Amino acid sequence: MKNENKHENSESGSGNKDVSLAARTLGTQGLKAGAIGLGTMGMTMAYGAGDETGGIATIRRAYELGVTLFDTAELYGMGTGSNEQLLGRAVKDFRDEVVIATKFGFDMSAAQNAGGYALNSRPDHIREVTENSLRHLGTDHIDVLYQHRVDPDVPIEDVAGTIGELIAEGKVRYLGLSEAGPDILRRAHAVHPVSVLQTEYSVFERAVEAEVLPVVRELGIGFVPYSPLGRGFLTGTVKPAAEYPADDMRSWDDRWQPGNYEQNLAAIRELTALADTKDISVTQLALAWLLAQGDDIVPIPGTRSPRRLAENVAAAAVTLTPEDLARVQEILPKGAAGSRYPEAIMPTW
Numbered sequence: 001m002k003n004e005n006k007h008e009n010s011e012s013g014s015g016n017k018d019v020s021l022a023a024r025t026l027g028t029q030g031l032k033a034g035a036i037g038l039g040t041m042g043m044t045m046a047y048g049a050g051d052e053t054g055g056i057a058t059i060r061r062a063y064e065l066g067v068t069l070f071d072t073a074e075l076y077g078m079g080t081g082s083n084e085q086l087l088g089r090a091v092k093d094f095r096d097e098v099v100i101a102t103k104f105g106f107d108m109s110a111a112q113n114a115g116g117y118a119l120n121s122r123p124d125h126i127r128e129v130t131e132n133s134l135r136h137l138g139t140d141h142i143d144v145l146y147q148h149r150v151d152p153d154v155p156i157e158d159v160a161g162t163i164g165e166l167i168a169e170g171k172v173r174y175l176g177l178s179e180a181g182p183d184i185l186r187r188a189h190a191v192h193p194v195s196v197l198q199t200e201y202s203v204f205e206r207a208v209e210a211e212v213l214p215v216v217r218e219l220g221i222g223f224v225p226y227s228p229l230g231r232g233f234l235t236g237t238v239k240p241a242a243e244y245p246a247d248d249m250r251s252w253d254d255r256w257q258p259g260n261y262e263q264n265l266a267a268i269r270e271l272t273a274l275a276d277t278k279d280i281s282v283t284q285l286a287l288a289w290l291l292a293q294g295d296d297i298v299p300i301p302g303t304r305s306p307r308r309l310a311e312n313v314a315a316a317a318v319t320l321t322p323e324d325l326a327r328v329q330e331i332l333p334k335g336a337a338g339s340r341y342p343e344a345i346m347p348t349w
């Protein structure tokens with residue numbers, strides 16, 4: 001499909017911070033970040049072979065373009081620390097000017113053995129993973145520490161309390177949760193203020209709109225949409241599931257499977273037609289749509305390419321009219337066809 005890099009920032013930057021991406025305030029606890037962040041997951045997992053050199057170049061280009069929020073996790077290195085190390089190396093010359101967010105919450109030895117997602121948010125484990133993350137990132141503090149998934153075996157009060165202690169010790173600045181529902185958010189927030197919630201949100205994935213976003217706003221929590229490009233579907237570069245290698249999750253992702261794929265592709269074609277009328281790419285339309293959902297939102301698209309990064313960042317300069325937003329709603333009233341995760345790993349709120 002056509003995917004021109006419209007509205008793209010120049011890549012001939014001298015290395016100076018030549019473009020200023022407007023800062024947004026994420027919630028009421030003081031966390032600020034450039035309006036578009038960068039997710040580093042794909043640099044080591046999920047979408048086929050990682051690319052360390054491309055990843056580091058992309059992170060540095062992001063900084064030049066005004067991106068300040070960088071998102072990693074213990075999980076993205078499968079317990080080896082590789083993703084956090086890559087990010088730490090890339091930002092070492094400007095570490096104090098950026099916001100590093102990482103996540104704990106899995107038992108990586110179990111995950112590696114079973115290929116599954118064993119959870120572990122016990123306080124001693126949170127402390128152990130935090131020390132590992134600090135070492136891998138090469139920093140003395142983590143700006144946002146997220147619980148990656150709610151652990152049904154550990155009261156959220158214990159999790160929030162432990163992160164509150166790490167904040168008091170200066171090792172962490174802000175408490176974040178990922179895929180937490182209204183009840184968990186309220187309970188955690190009562191123990192220590194939650195600064196930011198990270199959950200999947202895009203024109204393809206709308207579940208947070210009903211009950212989660214209202215609570216986030218009531219409590220003054222910032223919102224970081226992950227997979228804002230629908231894991232790459234919202235870029236116009238997709239292929240059917242069978243054409244992805246086995247180490248690319250899109251080979252099994254429900255939204256790529258026959259039936260769903262054709263429906264979702266038809267929606268992308270309509271979104272692309274709308275984007276064409278504005279001389280922007282469908283990727284930029286998807287990101288601009290998220291930014292238009294509230295100024296407490298900072299999406300974190302993932303890419304391994306400085307060129308695609310520049311295209312994504314330029315979406316912050318796009319203004320969508322009420323008519324544009326209504327047209328998106330008409331094309332995708334409820335989001336994509338197909339489930340965002342298989343049942344076994346679907347987060348429940």
Ligand SMILES: NC(=O)c1ccc[n+]([C@@H]2O[C@H](COP(=O)([O-])OP(=O)(O)OC[C@H]3O[C@@H](n4cnc5c(N)ncnc54)[C@H](OP(=O)(O)O)[C@@H]3O)[C@@H](O)[C@H]2O)c1
Nearest residue numbers: 039040041226227228229230231232235301302303304308
């Ligand atoms: N909290 C959680 O549970 C959770 C779960 C998933 C993800 N996340 C976070 O969210 C971040 C983003 O999510 P994601 O990576 O899953 O999905 P995404 O940002 O929706 O999509 C990433 C995919 O889009 C492609 N892409 C990006 N920009 C493009 C462009 N301009 N043109 C064409 N293709 C483009 C990337 O390919 P290239 O790399 O080849 O450019 C990659 O395959 C992750 O990196 C991670 O930090 C968090």
